[in-house]
Amino acid sequence: xxxxxxxxxxxxxxxxxxxxxxxxxxxxxxxxxxxxxxxxxxxxxxxxxxxxxxxxxxxxxxxxxxxxxxxxxxxxxxxxxxxxxxxxxxxxxxxxxxxxxxxxxxxxxxxxxxxxxxxxxxxxxxxxxxxxxxxxxxxxxxxxxxxxxxxxxxxxxxxxxxxxxxxxxxxxxxxxxxxxxxxxxxxxxxxxxxxxxxxxxxxxxxxxxxxxxxxxxxxxxxxxxxxxxxxxxxxxxxxxxxxxxxxxxxxxxxxxxxxxxxxxxxxxxxxxxxxxxxxxxxxxxxxxxxxxxxxxxxxxxxxxxxxxxxxxxxxxxxxxxxxxxxxxxxxxxxxxxxxxxxxxxxxxxxxxxxxxxxxxxxxxxxxxxxxxxxxxxxxxxxxxxxxxxxxxxxxxxxxxxxxxxxxxxxxxxxxxxxxxxxxxxxxxxxxxxxxxxxxxxx
Amino acid sequence: xxxxxxxxxxxxxxxxxxxxxxxxxxxxxxxxxxxxxxxxxxxxxxxxxxxxxxxxxxxxxxxxxxxxxxxxxxxxxxxxxxxxxxxxxxxxxxxxxxxxxxxxxxxxxxxxxxxxxxxxxxxxxxxxxxxxxxxxxxxxxxxxxxxxxxxxxxxxxxxxxxxxxxxxxxxxxxxxxxxxxxxxxxxxxxxxxxxxxxxxxxxxxxxxxxxxxxxxxxxxxxxxxxxxxxxxxxxxxxxxxxxxxxxxxxxxxxxxxxxxxxxxxxxxxxxxxxxxxxxxxxxxxxxxxxxxxxxxxxxxxxxxxxxxxxxxxxxxxxxxxxxxxxxxxxxxxxxxxxxxxxxxxxxxxxxxxxxxxxxxxxxxxxxxxxxxxxxxxxxxxxxxxxxxxxxxxxxxxxxxxxxxxxxxxxxxxxxxxxxxxxxxxxxxxxxxxxxxxxxxxxxxxxxxxxxxxxxxxxxxxxxxxxxxxxxxxxxxxxxxxxxxxxxx
Numbered sequence: 001x002x003x004x005x006x007x008x009x010x011x012x013x014x015x016x017x018x019x020x021x022x023x024x025x026x027x028x029x030x031x032x033x034x035x036x037x038x039x040x041x042x043x044x045x046x047x048x049x050x051x052x053x054x055x056x057x058x059x060x061x062x063x064x065x066x067x068x069x070x071x072x073x074x075x076x077x078x079x080x081x082x083x084x085x086x087x088x089x090x091x092x093x094x095x096x097x098x099x100x101x102x103x104x105x106x107x108x109x110x111x112x113x114x115x116x117x118x119x120x121x122x123x124x125x126x127x128x129x130x131x132x133x134x135x136x137x138x139x140x141x142x143x144x145x146x147x148x149x150x151x152x153x154x155x156x157x158x159x160x161x162x163x164x165x166x167x168x169x170x171x172x173x174x175x176x177x178x179x180x181x182x183x184x185x186x187x188x189x190x191x192x193x194x195x196x197x198x199x200x201x202x203x204x205x206x207x208x209x210x211x212x213x214x215x216x217x218x219x220x221x222x223x224x225x226x227x228x229x230x231x232x233x234x235x236x237x238x239x240x241x242x243x244x245x246x247x248x249x250x251x252x253x254x255x256x257x258x259x260x261x262x263x264x265x266x267x268x269x270x271x272x273x274x275x276x277x278x279x280x281x282x283x284x285x286x287x288x289x290x291x292x293x294x295x296x297x298x299x300x301x302x303x304x305x306x307x308x309x310x311x312x313x314x315x316x317x318x319x320x321x322x323x324x325x326x327x328x329x330x331x332x333x334x335x336x337x338x339x340x341x342x343x344x345x346x347x348x349x350x351x352x353x354x355x356x357x358x359x360x361x362x363x364x365x366x367x368x369x370x371x372x373x374x375x376x377x378x379x380x381x382x383x384x385x386x387x388x389x390x391x392x393x394x395x396x397x398x399x400x401x402x403x404x405x406x407x408x409x410x411x412x413x414x415x416x417x418x419x420x421x422x423x424x425x426x427x428x429x430x431x432x433x434x435x436x437x438x439x440x441x442x
Numbered sequence: 443x444x445x446x447x448x449x450x451x452x453x454x455x456x457x458x459x460x461x462x463x464x465x466x467x468x469x470x471x472x473x474x475x476x477x478x479x480x481x482x483x484x485x486x487x488x489x490x491x492x493x494x495x496x497x498x499x500x501x502x503x504x505x506x507x508x509x510x511x512x513x514x515x516x517x518x519x520x521x522x523x524x525x526x527x528x529x530x531x532x533x534x535x536x537x538x539x540x541x542x543x544x545x546x547x548x549x550x551x552x553x554x555x556x557x558x559x560x561x562x563x564x565x566x567x568x569x570x571x572x573x574x575x576x577x578x579x580x581x582x583x584x585x586x587x588x589x590x591x592x593x594x595x596x597x598x599x600x601x602x603x604x605x606x607x608x609x610x611x612x613x614x615x616x617x618x619x620x621x622x623x624x625x626x627x628x629x630x631x632x633x634x635x636x637x638x639x640x641x642x643x644x645x646x647x648x649x650x651x652x653x654x655x656x657x658x659x660x661x662x663x664x665x666x667x668x669x670x671x672x673x674x675x676x677x678x679x680x681x682x683x684x685x686x687x688x689x690x691x692x693x694x695x696x697x698x699x700x701x702x703x704x705x706x707x708x709x710x711x712x713x714x715x716x717x718x719x720x721x722x723x724x725x726x727x728x729x730x731x732x733x734x735x736x737x738x739x740x741x742x743x744x745x746x747x748x749x750x751x752x753x754x755x756x757x758x759x760x761x762x763x764x765x766x767x768x769x770x771x772x773x774x775x776x777x778x779x780x781x782x783x784x785x786x787x788x789x790x791x792x793x794x795x796x797x798x799x800x801x802x803x804x805x806x807x808x809x810x811x812x813x814x815x816x817x818x819x820x821x822x823x824x825x826x827x828x829x830x831x832x833x834x835x836x837x838x839x840x841x842x843x844x845x846x847x848x849x850x851x852x853x854x855x856x857x858x859x860x861x862x863x864x865x866x867x868x869x870x871x872x873x874x875x876x877x878x879x880x881x882x883x884x885x886x887x888x889x890x891x892x893x894x895x896x897x898x899x900x901x902x903x904x905x906x907x908x909x910x911x912x913x914x915x916x917x918x919x920x921x922x923x924x925x926x927x928x929x930x
Contacts, residue, residue, distance in 0.1 A: 027913050028913075028914070126903060146765075146915070147764075147765035147768055147769065147905075149914055149915075150761060150762065150765050150905065150906070150911075150912065150914070150915050151765075151903060151904070151905060151906070153912035153913065153914040153915070154905075154906035154910055154911075154912045155906070160914075173768065173772060174772060174775050174776070175768060175771040175772055175775055177604060177771065179604065179759070179764075179767070180759060180764050180767075180768075183758060183759065183764065184916070185760070185761035185764060185915050185916065186764070187761075187764045187765040187767075187768040188768065191914075194914070194915060195914050198914065198915055198916035199913070199914070199916075323834070324797050324834055327797075327834040328834075331858070
């Protein structure tokens with residue numbers, strides 16, 4: 001059976017969520033969303049729906065930029081709704097927010113006397129001591145730690161809609177202990193993991209269409225990171241194209257970007273070598289690729305720009321595993337690549353939830369002599385390889401499959417703890433097997 | 443391991459001698475610690491074989507459990523010794539005035555400190571405590587009444603050992619590796635005999651490495667427990683166990699066993715005191731006193747709990763207690779890291795190699811700068827620091843400096859040059875009230891300062907009481923946590 005057309009499929013899923021929300025007999029509902037599947041749009045629609053039924057609706061996101069983004073979307077799609085932006089006292093909201101129609105900004109929830117939707121970060125909401133609101137929507141719920149949910153659920157809301165991407169990075173703690181391993185209410189687990197463990201009857205929906213990922217990326221991302229829920233691409237292959245009006249120099253960098261433009265993927269393989277975390281050669285390769293994309297005036301067509309749009313530095317991102325790597329690349333960029341000013345360079349953690357035309361990824365295992373749990377984490381690779389609308393180019397030292405085979409995961413298994421799906425080791429292999437067909441050696 | 447620690451480990455491996463690192467002791471060391479050297483019997487879970495313990499290096503007490511049959515008399519004696527030691531610290535208390543969120547209260551002036559050879563022993567005491575605290579206390583023999591209480595104390599100490607900066611129960615190998623780096627692997631460092639051979643080799647040894655090689659000779663090496671050596675088990679313990687099983691003169695067989703174990707444990711006992719002497723010689727860091735006060739408060743609170751409630755700690759943490767436990771650990775970790783960075787130049791050097799600190803010379807100071815973001819003028823002095831360190835922080839980052847603990851500095855601008863980086867800082871806290879500004883906070887041009895990332899402002903969050911556990915976490919748990927334990 002061939003799947004229904006994407007739009008129809010997605011509409012049906014959204015409608016099912018909203019319908020069930022109105023008649024829900026349980027106290028919560030979970031919506032799993034693959035990368036770029038319209039999670040924020042769903043949050044905005046559900047918030048407006050719930051707000052119109054009477055009591056104000058609480059929206060909880062994890063970071064200030066996520067909150068600001070949601071407020072903008074709410075104001076844009078529902079200018080008639082009064083929206084409260086709850087903020088920490090020391091936080092300065094972007095200047096455009098207070099100017100939006102119907103948006104109030106305050107650090108005190110009592111100030112929002114007539115707001116229908118109140119949006120704030122989870123951390124801010126934990127400080128609110130008012131009587132609970134009937135409904136809350138929790139965005140990026142897989143990135144929230146279960147102890148935060150414990151504090152929110154006790155005070156802020158009665159029932160909740162949890163929306164999130166199960167494939168991204170798990171929340172973490174600076175504390176290393178196995179003390180709570182295997183308990184269903186392990187405070188270091190994600191909020192959704194604990195919620196579903198304690199409440200088996202909660203309905204779980206999943207969004208079936210990724211509007212961001214191109215068709216070339218959907219099957220590999222779905223296989224590697226979302227083995228339990230399938231999804232399809234929202235756009236047909238012919239809608240996403242990447243072309244280069246300017247001629248290339250036939251260098252290997254040109255070969256890489258041309259291959260990526262044709263297939264949506266490329267792996268630039270540098271000679272095998274154990275390197276320090278700051279592998280300058282790999283950094284220069286990534287920056288060189290970005291430079292080629294700019295010099296050759298990469299032009300992309302998609303549903304939003306059917307006539308084609310020449311990419312700007314802001315459409316590119318370079319993703320790393322560690323902060324010092326990102327910092328070093330930014331320094332190199334500022335020194336040697338003035339043309340690339342505006343390219344986003346950041347770690348997987350900070351790229352979560354963001355979208356770019358083309359991403360350049362430094363493989364977390366590149367140049368390493370061992371594969372630690374940090375570098376094997378499936379969520380890290382998933383974030384890095386699912387931010388793009390057109391193509392993803394990976395830069396890595398040769399020898400990663402051998403490295404993986406030499407380091408099967410040997411983390412202790414704790415009784416009662418759910419095994420991780422997907423397994424990081426296996427997900428890494430799946431992605432590498434796919435990239436093997438797109439490898440170009442330097 | 444930080445870059446600096448890796449470098450020093452390589453240096454130690456090259457020279458063959460341990461490298462001293464931090465020269466300040468961050469954990470309080472009692473004048474009268476209780477040394478504890480337990481062995482467990484191979485096979486049954488948490489069954490003790492022997493414990494050597496005491497506060498006097500020359501006169502350890504040795505308690506031996508019989509190879510089979512009841513361990514209750516031995517555990518009763520252990521409970522008596524440990525309880526007597528704890529009681530000693532509950533004799534004198536002091537009055538603590540009311541704080542911002544606590545009423546006035548009394549606090550014991552001293553607290554017990556148990557030192558054990560290695561982290562595995564901490565884990566063993568945790569298991570033993572878990573076993574003992576749920577034992578019924580209704581035995582007819584008065585000498586064994588203290589056993590469940592001993593279990594509660596051991597659990598308390600093992601819980602404290604998980605908190606960074608706590609000194610209630612400390613493994614000596616971990617304590618020593620805070621101050622010396624050896625040329626062997628971290629796993630080998632957990633062997634007290636090898637670690638001490640590197641750090642404090644005997645006079646006749648050519649180097650720490652030679653001493654360690656000699657120390658690991660199978661004929662003389664004794665693992666510090668709690669597990670015994672397999673060869674010792676088969677060649678020496680097993681014959682005595684058999685003799686005990688066959689003979690009718692069991693007290694005599696037990697005496698033989700005691701002699702053997704005393705001989706087996708004595709070298710490790712002496713090493714533990716050698717480690718104590720080494721650590722005792724180090725000067726205490728400034729913030730150690732604050733953590734010791736905290737330790738005494740925790741000890742006082744737990745003593746009060748035992749008197750007023752006295753139920754054994756739950757077999758498993760419930761949702762709320764687990765969340766509170768995590769928050770406490772995170773707070774303790776952050777506070778310990780921040781205090782070490784303030785106290786200890788080595789800790790700061792380590793942070794510099796990790797990119798979480800930089801050091802430089804103050805070049806300019808704008809002492810009179812004021813800003814006016816709101817109606818009132820605010821005094822916000824500005825300074826420029828010139829550093830050769832790579833600065834991997836971003837403008838807006840708050841910094842702390844060892845010279846003025848309460849001051850905070852905000853990075854306004856970072857200007858990388860060819861050799862040095864100029865960092866512009868604004869002082870945002872620590873200037874005192876407006877009426878009496880604290881000019882001491884201003885550095886002089888030419889001062890060499892190290893700036894570390896300021897710890898996040900951390901307040902222990904509020905959690906709902908246990909009987910209001912929300913539906914997301916399964917609702918309030920059933921009462922009597924001690925009856926749903928997994929073990930009895």
